[in-house]
Structures are given as C-alpha cells and as structure tokens.
Amino acid sequence: MTPVRTAAVVGLGLVGGSLARDLAARGVRVLGHDRDPASVEAALRSGAVHAALGPGLEGAEEAELVVAAVPVTAAAAVLAELAPRLRAARLVTDVGSTKASVCAAAEALGLGGRFVGSHPLAGSHLSGWEASRTGLFAGARVFLSPTAGTSGSALALAREVWWTVGALPETVDAADHDRRLALTSHLPHLASAALALALADPGVRRAELGPGGRDATRLAGSSPEMWTAISLDNAAALADAVGTLRDRLDALHGALRRGDEAALHATFAAARGWWRDGEPQP
Amino acid sequence: MTPVRTAAVVGLGLVGGSLARDLAARGVRVLGHDRDPASVEAALRSGAVHAALGPGLEGAEEAELVVAAVPVTAAAAVLAELAPRLRAARLVTDVGSTKASVCAAAEALGLGGRFVGSHPLAGSHLSGWEASRTGLFAGARVFLSPTAGTSGSALALAREVWWTVGALPETVDAADHDRRLALTSHLPHLASAALALALADPGVRRAELGPGGRDATRLAGSSPEMWTAISLDNAAALADAVGTLRDRLDALHGALRRGDEAALHATFAAARGWWRDGEPQP
Numbered sequence: 021m022t023p024v025r026t027a028a029v030v031g032l033g034l035v036g037g038s039l040a041r042d043l044a045a046r047g048v049r050v051l052g053h054d055r056d057p058a059s060v061e062a063a064l065r066s067g068a069v070h071a072a073l074g075p076g077l078e079g080a081e082e083a084e085l086v087v088a089a090v091p092v093t094a095a096a097a098v099l100a101e102l103a104p105r106l107r108a109a110r111l112v113t114d115v116g117s118t119k120a121s122v123c124a125a126a127e128a129l130g131l132g133g134r135f136v137g138s139h140p141l142a143g144s145h146l147s148g149w150e151a152s153r154t155g156l157f158a159g160a161r162v163f164l165s166p167t168a169g170t171s172g173s174a175l176a177l178a179r180e181v182w183w184t185v186g187a188l189p190e191t192v193d194a195a196d197h198d199r200r201l202a203l204t205s206h207l208p209h210l211a212s213a214a215l216a217l218a219l220a221d222p223g224v225r226r227a228e229l230g231p232g233g234r235d236a237t238r239l240a241g242s243s244p245e246m247w248t249a250i251s252l253d254n255a256a257a258l259a260d261a262v263g264t265l266r267d268r269l270d271a272l273h274g275a276l277r278r279g280d281e282a283a284l285h286a287t288f289a290a291a292r293g294w295w296r297d298g299e300p301q302p
Numbered sequence: 303m304t305p306v307r308t309a310a311v312v313g314l315g316l317v318g319g320s321l322a323r324d325l326a327a328r329g330v331r332v333l334g335h336d337r338d339p340a341s342v343e344a345a346l347r348s349g350a351v352h353a354a355l356g357p358g359l360e361g362a363e364e365a366e367l368v369v370a371a372v373p374v375t376a377a378a379a380v381l382a383e384l385a386p387r388l389r390a391a392r393l394v395t396d397v398g399s400t401k402a403s404v405c406a407a408a409e410a411l412g413l414g415g416r417f418v419g420s421h422p423l424a425g426s427h428l429s430g431w432e433a434s435r436t437g438l439f440a441g442a443r444v445f446l447s448p449t450a451g452t453s454g455s456a457l458a459l460a461r462e463v464w465w466t467v468g469a470l471p472e473t474v475d476a477a478d479h480d481r482r483l484a485l486t487s488h489l490p491h492l493a494s495a496a497l498a499l500a501l502a503d504p505g506v507r508r509a510e511l512g513p514g515g516r517d518a519t520r521l522a523g524s525s526p527e528m529w530t531a532i533s534l535d536n537a538a539a540l541a542d543a544v545g546t547l548r549d550r551l552d553a554l555h556g557a558l559r560r561g562d563e564a565a566l567h568a569t570f571a572a573a574r575g576w577w578r579d580g581e582p583q584p
Contacts, residue, residue: 141512145577203506208497208515210554213573215493218547220576224485230423233490235517241577244570251558251566259558265500266551269544272492276533276541284533288526291495294502295427295523 022048023180026108028073028083030098032059034144035115036089037152041068042185043085045154051079059149068152081107085181087138091249092116096125103129111177113138117201117246118253119165119194132169136178137194139163139201140187145241158186165194202257209239209247210262216240304330305462306392310355310365312380314341316426317397318371319434323350324467325367327436333361341431350434363389367463369420373531374398378407385411393459395420399483399528400535401447401476414451418460419476421445421483422469427523440468447476484539491521491529492544498522 025048029040032054040050044067052069054060063069073079080086080102086109088098095114099122106112112135114122119137126135142160144151162182166175175191182189192200216237219229226237251258275283307330311322314336322332326349334351336342345351355361362368362384368391370380377396381404388394394417396404401419408417424442426433444464448457457473464471474482498519501511508519533540557565 143512143514145514200506200510203501203504204510204515205512207500208511208518211493211497211500211551212514212518213570214547214550214554215490216573216576217550217569218489218493218543219485220572221546222485222543224482225579226577228482228486229490230425230487232425232427232494232521233486235520236490236494237577238517239514240573242570242574244567244574247570248563248567252561252563255558255561259555261500261504262551262555262558264503265496266548266555268496268499269493269548269551272496273541273544273548276537276544279534279537281530281534285526285530287499288495288524288529290502291498291522292524292526294498295508295519297507 022046023177023184024048024084024110026051026083027085027087028077028080029053029069029087029089030073030077030102031089032063032069032149032152033089034147034151035140035142035156036087037063037068037149038142038154038156039087039089039115039185041066041152041154042157044068044070046184051083053077054149056149062149077101077105080105084108084110085177086112088112088114090114091246092118092122092253093249095122099125099129099131103131106131106134109134111136111174111181113178115140117143117205117250119163119197121253123165123167123194127167127169132167133171134174135167136170136175137165138178138182139165139197140182141205142187143242145238147243147246155186157182160187162187162189163197164189164191165197166191198254199257202254202261206250206254206258207261207265209242210251210258211265212237212239213247304328305459305466306330306366308333308365308390309367309369310334310359310362311351311369311371312355312359312384313371314345314351314431314434315371316429316433317422317424317438318369319345319350319431320424320436320438321369321371321397321467323348323434323436324439326350326352328466333365335359336431344431359383359387362387366390366392367459368394370394370396373528374400374404374535375531377404381407381411381413385413388413388416391416393418393456393463395460397422399425399487399532401445401479403535405447405449405476409449409451414449415453416456417449418452418457419447420460420464421447421479422464423487424469425524427520429525429528437468439464442469444469444471445479446471446473447479448473480536481539484536484543488532488536488540489543489547491524492533492540493547494519494521495529
C-alpha cells in the first residue's frame with residue numbers, strides 16, 4: 021500500500037531524483053520537472069518519472085503529494101508557481117536544509133494547512149540527477165517542520181511518505197531546526213570549503229592528502245548553488261558558528277606562535293574529549 | 303629473506319606496535335620497549351615482541367635495526383639514550399610526522415651516517431598498542447629523509463625494511479617534508495580539532511552529526527600528546543597554515559554578515575574546483 025497514488029516532484033537532483041525513484045519503485049505514479057531538460061529526459065527513460073510536468077508545472081493538479089526539491093532560496097518561488105495548481109494535493113513539502121523560510125513562504129501563500137517542511141539527512145557531496153539512486157533514504161533521519169496551521173492529516177501523511185521510503189521522521193520546530201543545523205551540518209560544510217581553499221592557496225592538490233585530509237575536505241565537493249542558498253537562508257546563525265570557529269583557529273594560531281605547549285595540549289585534549297563523549301552507541 | 307635478523311622498537315603505540323607485528327610476522331626477532339609496562343606485556347603475549355628491552359634500553363646492542371617510535375618531541379631524548387648502545391645497528395630510524403628536528407638530533411649525536419628519518423603515512427585517529435595491527439603499512443607512502451651524512455647502505459636498508467612491510471618509500475629533504483606536511487596533514491588535524499571545539503562550545507554532541515560532520519571532525523579523536531608534539535615541532539610552518547585558514551573563515555564570516563551571494567558562491571565554487579581537480583586517478 022502506498023500512501024498516495026500520484027506525486028509531483030519539482031527538481032530532479034540528488035534528493036528529488038532519489039525520492040522519485042523510491043516512490044516509483046513502490047507503485048506511485050510520479051510526475052516530474054527540472055530546469056534542466058536533460059535531467060527530465062533521463063528520469064523518464066529510467067522509469068522513475070512517468071510523465072513530465074509542463075513548463076508552468078501544468079499537470080501538478082493531479083498530484084496528492086507535491087514535493088519542491090529545489091535549493092532553499094528557490095523553494096518559495098516554486099511554491100508560488102504551484103499554489104494555484106494544488107487541486108488534489110493533501111501534502112505539500114520540500115527537502116531543503118533550512119526550514120523557517122520555506123514554512124513562512126507556504127503560510128504566506130495560504131498553503132500552511134497542507135504544508136510540512138521536510139529535511140532528509142541524506143545529502144552528499146555529490147549532486148544532480150546522475151547522483152540519485154533508490155534507497156538513498158533508508159535509515160536516514162528526516163526532520164519534519166509543520167507550520168502553525170498544518171493539519172494533523174497532512175503531518176501524518178508526511179510521516180507515512182518518509183516511512184514508506186525507509187526514512188526515520190522526527191518532528192521539530194522550524195526555527196529550532198535552523199539554529200541546530202547551522203552547527204551540526206552547515207558549519208562543517210563551510211569549514212571544509214575554507215580548509216580546501218587554505219590548501220589551494222599554497223598549491224596543495226587533493227591527491228597529495230592522506231586519508232585524514234581527504235575526509236576533512238570531502239564536503240568541499242558539494243554543490244556551490246545549494247550551499248550558497250543554504251548559507252544565505254541561515255546566514256545569521258551560521259555567521260555566529262563560523263565566527264566561533266574562526267576564534268578557535270585564532271587561539272591556535274597564537275599558541276603556535278608562542279610555542280605554548282599547555283594551550284596546545286588543552287585544545288587537543290578537549291577536542292578528543294568531545295569526540296569520545298559523542299561516540300554513537302553501537 | 304628479511305633485511306635484518308634483530309630489531310629494537312622503542313614505543314609500542316599504533317605505528318611502533320604495528321611495525322613490531324609486521325617484522326615479527328616476517329621472522330625478525332623484535333626487542334621492544336614502552337613507557338607503559340602494560341603495552342610491553344601485551345606485545346610480549348601477542349608474540350610481536352620476543353623480549354623486552356631494559357628500563358635503560360639495555361639489549362638494544364643486539365639490534366641491527368633500531369626504531370624510535372615515540373612522539374616527535376621525545377625522539378631526540380630516546381636517540382640520546384640509545385646512542386651509546388648502538389653496537390650492531392646498521393640503521394637507526396624513527397616514524398614521526400616531522401623530519402627536520404629528528405635528523406638534526408641524530409647528527410648532533412654522531413648518528414648521522416646510520417640515521418634515516420621515516421614518516422609512514424599510516425596514522426589514524428586511533429592510538430596505542432591496542433590500535434596496532436599487522437598490515438598497517440600495506441600500500442602506505444613512507445617519506446624517508448636522510449641526514450647530510452647518511453650512508454648509501456643505511457638509506458638502502460631503510461628502503462628495504464619499509465618495502466618488506468608493504469610500504470612505498472619516497473626520499474624527500476627533511477625541511478621540504480615538514481613545510482609540505484604542515485599543509486597536507488597537520489593543518490587538517492588542527493582544523494578538525496578546532497571544528498570539534500566550535501561544536502562543543504554551544505553544546506552539540508558528535509552523535510548529532512550527519513556523515514559529513516562526522517568525517518570533518520574525525521581527526522579530532524587523535525592523540526593529544528602526539529599532536530602537541532607535532533605542532534610544537536613544526537610550529538612556524540603550521541602557524542602560517544592555520545592563519546590562512548582563519549583568514550578564509552573570517553572572509554566567509556563577513557560574506558554571511560553582508561548576505562553577499564556573489565562572495566559565497568565564488569568561495570564554494572573555488573572549493574569544489576579544487577576538490578574536482580584533485581580527484582585521485584583511479
């Protein structure tokens with residue numbers, strides 16, 4: 021049993037494309053759209069998308085589930101384009117890494133009752149339709165942020181849709197989500213990008229790195245468009261987090277200049293203490 | 303055929319312990335020492351070490367190969383303790399992540415002719431005898447730094463010893479090595495530790511991170527003693543590298559505060575460009 025018969029997915033990148041694949045594999049009829057016609061054609065050929073939406077998203081009227089799987093700063097415009105076409109929709113959602121702005125946009129468009137923001141923790145440094153795959157969400161946490169007016173049935177359907185594709189939904193307030201994700205996800209991305217450039221400046225190539233350096237810079241390979249959008253959308257919380265990291269590095273810089281053994285040891289010991297305390301339970 | 307019959311390994315941590323295991327597995331008689339008597343006992347029980355050196359490293363006289371596998375700032379003192387006992391030694395080496403200071407110490411002790419600094423790229427965020435294992439060096443690069451006076455036979459033996467345990471030796475000038483490693487290895491470690499503390503400050507636990515954040519903070523679990531020693535030993539080059547990273551983060555902080563889309567996109571695009579250019583060849 022699938023929770024819906026017809027779904028519309030706008031944006032066939034890593035997350036939207038993978039969701040289309042998983043829904044289609046479970047018997048849902050999937051209507052798809054992407055800015056890039058080649059992605060739509062590839063999705064149609066793969067069978068993950070059964071029919072293309074029109075250039076103005078014509079055809080979305082049929083869908084009970086509508087997913088805006090576009091960068092966070094593009095989500096409001098996609099929702100505005102979808103709004104007059106939401107005839108059969110029982111749930112409208114997104115998949116972005118920030119939740120406050122998209123919930124506010126849905127409310128402003130009068131979609132609050134049927135909207136639940138979704139954020140599956142299933143991103144990657146890879147992006148685009150070619151990176152999409154079935155099973156991407158298996159075992160992944162998905163944060164669900166309702167609006168002030170989300171109906172109980174829309175929230176229940178959101179939980180059911182994500183369960184259906186193997187994910188583990190958790191409901192969280194949108195503003196709390198964004199403050200937390202600035203730290204747990206967005207800061208590591210920006211740190212990895214900054215580290216990549218601090219290595220690029222003096223001419224170090226990635227192939228010269230050992231396993232540790234490669235892990236520490238892996239997130240630098242992420243989509244610039246997506247991370248520009250996330251950074252702008254969560255700029256205030258993220259600026260605080262980046263400032264904290266900059267101050268930590270400035271303190272290390274001073275300790276190195278002074279040859280301050282005690283300060284260096286205290287820093288590395290505190291970092292390892294945090295690492296060990298946070299060891300996930302097996 | 304093993305390149306030596308008897309080896310002495312001082313320091314039975316991750317690298318020293320693994321080297322003892324690999325040499326013993328190839329029929330070399332291994333004499334071992336560690337500050338921690340429990341590590342010596344465990345190494346004796348495992349069969350990786352055949353006999354313990356005395357508390358003053360008595361017994362090292364028999365070894366043709368002598369390895370100081372201790373943190374870089376402790377290597378000079380261990381070499382000084384070993385120097386009067388190097389009767390049979392044809393090669394004295396270390397395994398530290400910096401090479402200039404240990405080469406200078408060996409020369410000052412009159413060991414330059416028999417000394418070659420070694421730096422196997424086989425570290426880990428794990429440490430101690432319990433983390434040691436056979437096969438640690440299989441396929442790993444090992445930088446070899448001779449002194450000004452290293453004999454051809456000592457350098458040839460160093461290459462042969464590392465080949466024997468499956469590693470890939472490359473000869474590199476000690477000062478060049480240290481400047482390069484400040485970037486390719488030491489900076490990622492310090493960046494990871496600083497990121498861990500920037501997350502710890504506002505109360506984020508490691509178990510809350512997704513796969514990306516866990517990779518970016520993995521090196522924060524490394525040995526504080528080892529990284530304090532490396533940082534002090536390579537402080538000048540590392541301070542420059544940390545300063546560059548701090549400046550990159552300060553620029554990101556400013557771009558976030560201003561909501562500067564162009565600057566953010568340029569940063570992420572440059573980081574991904576570096577990441578893609580450096581893709582190791584398959």
